[in-house]
Amino acid sequence: MTEDIRRAFAHPEERAGLASSGPVADRISLRDHIALADIGAFQQERGHPQRLRFNVVVELLPQPAVADSDDVDAILSYDRIAEAIAAELAAERLNLLETLAERIARRILAEPQPLRVFLRIEKLDRGPGALGVEIVRSRADMANLDLTQTAPSPVIAYFDNPTIDTADLATHLDALAAGDAPVIIAVGQTDLIRAVTGHAPTQRRIDLLEIEQNAWRLAARDDRCVVVATRTEIDWAMRHGQMVVWAPSKIVLDAHDGPKSAEDGLALALWLAEHLEAVKLIVHGAVTLPAECRVPVERA
Template identity: 50%
Template sequence: MTDETAIAFELPHVRAAATAGDQPHDRISVRDYVRDVEIGAFLSERGVTQRIRFNVVLEVAAHVAAQDDDVDKVISYDTIVQAIEHQLGAERINLLETLAERVAERCLTDRRAIRVFVRIEKLDRIPGALGVEIVRMRKGVAAVPIRARAPLPDDAPIPAVSCADDRAALDAVSGPTVLCVPPMGAVATDPAGEAARRIALLAYDQGAWAFAADDSRCTVVATRTELDWALRKGLICIWAPSKIVLDTMPAPADLRRETLAAWFEALLNR
């Protein structure tokens, strides 16, 4: 039996070989793939990039590609690279664990894939490297579906996003509704630089809290989880946009209220 402790810090291809069992599979790998990425849950990690290193090994079913020398019969190395690049471009992620899960999930969509080892490390947070490694196996015959990044569960109501800010208009609200209310004070609608952009978004957050404070029917929502909960409770949602805007790619550059509302409604209906 393999001593898992002894190989705990080996690269994924070594761990894959050591845990292969009696019938080892073929493997393709991408090693030391380094990208500059905005990732992390700390405020100091927002608005900046850091080096992230990927090591991925994908175990695949046996094939006759070597005998036939036929590129169409093998899983391309690009399968791994594209899985990484697709997820990096899809959205901003806080946790390495989440990024590793998404990369593994996408690699396993190919029916010939059997097991994947994904190691992701941050290279700039400490003098060495800190990271996470996961091992995932495709179950059954059908490919593992890529997780649809639906903002709400399937049975949740999809709300309209309104710019109405007249409190009297709240009496006419029917059905699931999200309000994008004016910011607290004047803001730049096309802010130059990360600091100005964050200040403008925080002004919208302040406006949301001020608006909701005077009406018990309203609640401030800053995340999709909060939105789902509030809609199920029948509350009127006042959107504090900074978190979702900063966490989503591509985010709107134009911070006019009408533009933000239209962008958020489109996001909810993806």
């Protein structure tokens, strides 16, 4: 496959020279496309958008009727490649170029015309040269993947601290588990004295970590309360009808449109409910219900 990748990004004259050895697929390409992205596994990369350069080559099913029809709807538009890049950059913050490349390739291959996608992504601001990855994916590679599968809509349940500590906790969990929708439990901070730094970025992290301590405290009280931190874990749990407790740090910090403050656990629960298009948000405890919501809110 290494030679295929080299040829995919080679000069058109080299590709033309291969025609004598067999059929060569039609191709369209997007070259030297630059976009800004907040991406990277290192802490110093967070909050500092960097330039990414994309080179994409797509091999296509033959389209013999295109020459006669001159119909733009009959082809894979260059815009669809650029839109695939923009959509994945906007979906969530990622740590790895490899993950971004895989998702862009899948999105392109979901179109009807592509046979193979060659994709190179390079970071331009991380050193004296370009640091990047190259992948090739085919329609056959995607054959066993359900690209349209979506997780079911969950119920988000917010527990305040008295609810966590009550002897009736199991009863509350039983009631949630009896419903048809998967359940994601969200909690707030503990009742301990809150650490204050006076520095917004570090304060946000401390507030999220204090909520996660409370999530683990709830998990210790009932084996059904499995703490999860990533969207992948949440989607898996929802597809399998499991009840989980949300540890918010990763999803909140990686979100492009994340909440500004992490101090209010109920506000975070509402944000998650709207983000996941939840069936409803059920609030357990004597807390004030949010006034304006895009999902139904009710008190347990």
